Amino acid sequence: xxxxxxxxxxxxxxxxxxxxxxxxxxxxxxxxxxxxxxxxxxxxxxxxxxxxxxxxxxxxxxxxxxxxxxxxxxxxxxxxxxxxxxxxxxxxxxxxxxxxxxxxxxxxxxxxxxxxxxxxxxxxxxxxxxxxxxxxxxxxxxxxxxxxxxxxxxxxxxxxxxxxxxxxxxxxxxxxxxxxxxxxxxxxxxxxxxxxxxxx
Numbered sequence: 067x068x069x070x071x072x073x074x075x076x077x078x079x080x081x082x083x084x085x086x087x088x089x090x091x092x093x094x095x096x097x098x099x100x101x102x103x104x105x106x107x108x109x110x111x112x113x114x115x116x117x118x119x120x121x122x123x124x125x126x127x128x129x130x131x132x133x134x135x136x137x138x139x140x141x142x143x144x145x146x147x148x149x150x151x152x153x154x155x156x157x158x159x160x161x162x163x164x165x166x167x168x169x170x171x172x173x174x175x176x177x178x179x180x181x182x183x184x185x186x187x188x189x190x191x192x193x194x195x196x197x198x199x200x201x202x203x204x205x206x207x208x209x210x211x212x213x214x215x216x217x218x219x220x221x222x223x224x225x226x227x228x229x230x231x232x233x234x235x236x237x238x239x240x241x242x243x244x245x246x247x248x249x250x251x252x253x254x255x256x257x258x259x260x261x262x263x264x265x266x
Contacts, residue, residue, distance in 0.1 A: 084202075087202055090204070091204075094204070094205075094206070095207065098206060098207050102209075171225075171228070172238060174238065174242070176192065177224070177228070180224065181224070182223065182224050182225070183206070183221035183222065183223065183224060184221070184222050184223075184224045184227050185219060185220070185221065185222075186200060186219075186220050186222070189203075189222050189227045192245070193227050193228065193230075193231035193241065194231060194234075194235065194241065194244045194245055194248060195227065195230060195231055195234070199230055199234070200222065200227075203222050203223070203226055203227060203230065204222070204223060204226065205220040205221060205222045205223075206220075206221050207219065207220060207221070208221055
């Protein structure tokens with residue numbers, strides 16, 4: 067089978083687009099690493115400056131620790147948002163344009179008070195997107211909250227994930243129908259696997 071010039075051209079364009087996406091991701095990771103390093107050094111200088119050496123009650127220290135932890139979590143969230151904003155700007159859309167696009171979008175019940183970011187697992191389950199689609203989506207990396215030694219979490223922009231899922235399945239109704247079909251298939255598979263569990 068010989069490839070036509072049209073197919074070769076499409077392959078070439080796809081390869082260029084993939085390389086461009088990889089380059090943007092590397093830039094995004096570099097920016098995120100630089101922000102995290104700056105935040106870590108700032109935190110280190112604050113801790114060194116706050117070391118008063120005075121005694122105090124045990125509860126006072128745990129309260130300070132909790133306050134520092136909350137402050138650090140807020141700072142990390144701001145860094146993730148900042149990285150996401152720079153990624154939007156690199157794609158040629160301002161944050162205002164992105165918000166304008168989102169104003170006319172009808173949200174599902176679970177999306178109304180949800181975070182603007184979505185984990186990989188949620189993107190695959192709630193939005194029925196395969197890993198290949200997620201590979202071309204923009205994301206911000208955040209330290210894994212369960213264990214610091216694990217690989218960083220990838221947080222995807224919920225608006226982009228929603229847009230891609232609805233485009234893939236033909237709107238919100240198509241996405242809901244696909245999600246329902248997958249849940250039914252999972253239920254039937256589980257039912258088949260456990261049907262003989264109580265028979266002796």
